[in-house]
Amino acid sequence: MRTNVVLDDNLVAEAFKYSDNIKTKKDLIEIALREFVKNRKMKNLQDLKGKIKFADGYDYKKMRAGE
Structure with a gap:
């Protein structure tokens, strides 16, 4: 999508840093x-x-191990 915006030059420069x-x-x-x-x-x-x-009985560790 093509969009034209005016950006804060200082903010852009800081972001590049x-x-x-x-x-x-x-x-x-x-x-x-x-x-x-x-x-x-x-x-x-x-x-x-x-x-x-x-x-009740939900065991996330067991699910991670693929058991």
Whole structure:
């Protein structure tokens, strides 16, 4: 999707300082958007803390071992 935006030059420069081998603003913005979405998804999962009731006898360790 093609979009034109005006970015804060100082913020872009700072973001490039923290980036690993990112060369273009397009790549920088794509990574920033991916990280934004990832962080929001994690936040939504954290909102579930204490709201999920597991079935009696549920053994997550046994499931990890593939037993």
